[in-house]
Amino acid sequence: MTQILGRLRRSTAPVIAGVVIVVGWELALLILNPGGFVLPPPSDIIGAVFENWSEVFDAARNTGFIIVTGLVVGVLVGVAAALLVTRFRLANEVITPLAVSLNAVPIIALAPIFNAWFGLLSPRSNQAIVVVLVFFPIFINTAKGLTQVEPSQIELMESYAAGKWTITREVRIPNAMPFFFTALKLSTSLAVIAAIVAEYFGGRQDALGPLITQSAGLTRYADAWAAVLAGTVIGGMLYVLTGALERVAMPWHTSMRADQQSN
Amino acid sequence: MSAHAVAVKAASKVFNQGKSNEVHALDEIDLTVEDGEFITLIGPSGCGKSTLLRLIAALTEPTGGEVEVKGKSAEQARLDQDYGMAFQRAGLFDWRTVSKNIELPLELMGWSRGDRVRRAGEMLELVKLPEFGGHHPSELSGGMQQRVAIARSLAFSPSLLLMDEPFGALDEMTREHMQDELLRIWSETHTTVVFVTHSIPEAAYLSSRVVVMSPRPGRIATIVDVDLGDRSDDTREDPAFFEKVTEVREALRAVESA
Numbered sequence: 001m002t003q004i005l006g007r008l009r010r011s012t013a014p015v016i017a018g019v020v021i022v023v024g025w026e027l028a029l030l031i032l033n034p035g036g037f038v039l040p041p042p043s044d045i046i047g048a049v050f051e052n053w054s055e056v057f058d059a060a061r062n063t064g065f066i067i068v069t070g071l072v073v074g075v076l077v078g079v080a081a082a083l084l085v086t087r088f089r090l091a092n093e094v095i096t097p098l099a100v101s102l103n104a105v106p107i108i109a110l111a112p113i114f115n116a117w118f119g120l121l122s123p124r125s126n127q128a129i130v131v132v133l134v135f136f137p138i139f140i141n142t143a144k145g146l147t148q149v150e151p152s153q154i155e156l157m158e159s160y161a162a163g164k165w166t167i168t169r170e171v172r173i174p175n176a177m178p179f180f181f182t183a184l185k186l187s188t189s190l191a192v193i194a195a196i197v198a199e200y201f202g203g204r205q206d207a208l209g210p211l212i213t214q215s216a217g218l219t220r221y222a223d224a225w226a227a228v229l230a231g232t233v234i235g236g237m238l239y240v241l242t243g244a245l246e247r248v249a250m251p252w253h254t255s256m257r258a259d260q261q262s263n
Numbered sequence: 264m265s266a267h268a269v270a271v272k273a274a275s276k277v278f279n280q281g282k283s284n285e286v287h288a289l290d291e292i293d294l295t296v297e298d299g300e301f302i303t304l305i306g307p308s309g310c311g312k313s314t315l316l317r318l319i320a321a322l323t324e325p326t327g328g329e330v331e332v333k334g335k336s337a338e339q340a341r342l343d344q345d346y347g348m349a350f351q352r353a354g355l356f357d358w359r360t361v362s363k364n365i366e367l368p369l370e371l372m373g374w375s376r377g378d379r380v381r382r383a384g385e386m387l388e389l390v391k392l393p394e395f396g397g398h399h400p401s402e403l404s405g406g407m408q409q410r411v412a413i414a415r416s417l418a419f420s421p422s423l424l425l426m427d428e429p430f431g432a433l434d435e436m437t438r439e440h441m442q443d444e445l446l447r448i449w450s451e452t453h454t455t456v457v458f459v460t461h462s463i464p465e466a467a468y469l470s471s472r473v474v475v476m477s478p479r480p481g482r483i484a485t486i487v488d489v490d491l492g493d494r495s496d497d498t499r500e501d502p503a504f505f506e507k508v509t510e511v512r513e514a515l516r517a518v519e520s521a
Contacts, residue, residue: 170367252401
């Protein structure tokens with residue numbers, strides 16, 4: 001019983017806080033009345049979503065596709081690079097300095113250049129930005145998790161005459177899981193930002209980025225906010241999905257078990 | 264088989280050989296361990312006792328001399344999984360339940376699932392934790408985790424058990440309890456044990472022979488034979504036990520002041 005109450009409390013508290021913020025926002029604008037161009041009230045934003053439903057939905061779907069595909073490719077490349085680097089010394093000497101210098105590049109600034117490579121209206125350039133941006137945190141954190149293993153655990157496996165691949169499978173990969181999921185949560189929000197900002201510079205025109213710039217240009221701020229809201233919903237969905245994946249992938253993880261016990 | 268359980272012949276270990284930070288961890292060590300013996304290695308830090316254990320386990324190679332286990336090279340014995348090992352940190356895998364941790368070496372050896380489960384159950388009985396098989400290691404106390412680690416090292420019935428300060432992180436009461444458990448398991452399973460410790464009473468209580476080592480370079484200073492018969496709580500208060508503790512202590516003092 002206390003468990004159910006605790007779970008209910010944890011899930012309702014943020015919902016109530018959200019409702020309070022939205023209602024406060026609406027009321028504050030009613031009282032202060034600064035004009036719709038500064039900040040439209042939530043009711044206008046919701047109204048704009050329904051009014052332009054098909055436009056907002058298509059834009060969200062197109063941007064969502066770029067985010068998800070870019071995220072998947074970036075994660076796969078990042079994990080593959082981390083596995084290579086921790087398995088082969090040569091790969092480490094080649095890839096790690098490259099990845100670190102790549103991280104120093106302001107990736108988002110490359111968007112106009114990528115447009116020149118892939119074509120101004122091609123979504124490929126936006127996907128490429130997401131891939132490159134997601135790669136680094138995934139790569140670095142996963143590599144850290146694969147290498148930061150308690151030495152006696154490796155010695156134990158060696159005492160069982162286990163080979164390198166067995167040690168990777170049985171020890172290094174499970175050890176890297178919490179590191180990987182921390183990076184994945186970070187990457188989902190990075191991917192949303194990267195996709196929308198990249199779209200400001202080119203790619204498909206029926207996407208969230210152009211919808212924001214064009215609406216703002218026409219002083220249709222509620223429409224611009226509606227597009228931002230759509231991006232927020234995508235980010236939120238990805239975060240929840242990542243959390244669900246995490247629970248499935250590592251049911252043993254202490255933070256989660258501690259969570260359950262405290263109920 | 265007439266071969267010794269362990270035969271270390273003039274084994275040396277030099278770290279960073281030829282460099283300015285060269286360390287002679289072990290210098291021409293000779294040591295034989297007979298089947299069924301309980302040997303402890305004791306000495307000040309830097310005497311190479313853990314290195315000697317790792318040479319026997321073939322987790323590191325000697326730079327000179329040779330190490331035989333069960334009449335074959337230590338490396339071959341490692342590949343044949345002739346020994347079980349336990350470390351100071353229990354080193355259980357958080358992502359496996361207690362049972363699955365004990366089953367790990369059996370999995371790697373290709374045991375069938377049914378046999379693995381049965382053996383894990385038996386081992387949990389042996390270390391008196393039968394109801395904890397489904398728990399994750401982080402739900403267990405330090406002493407319980409260490410018992411699981413010992414169960415894991417014994418799961419495939421190795422005839423040689425190598426232990427590197429396995430009770431070092433435990434409080435005194437738990438430690439004494441674990442020592443009695445280990446002696447009970449040792450007498451039940453007829454395993455040969457090589458045990459590294461820095462506790463004098465622990466060495467005297469557990470062993471049939473205490474190997475006292477001296478540092479820089481690591482050498483065997485002296486070997487103290489201990490014959491206290493079957494151990495019990497009374498042994499810990501027995502004058503004969505204190506005599507052995509004193510003997511080991513004096514051997515260590517001689518080493519320190521040398």
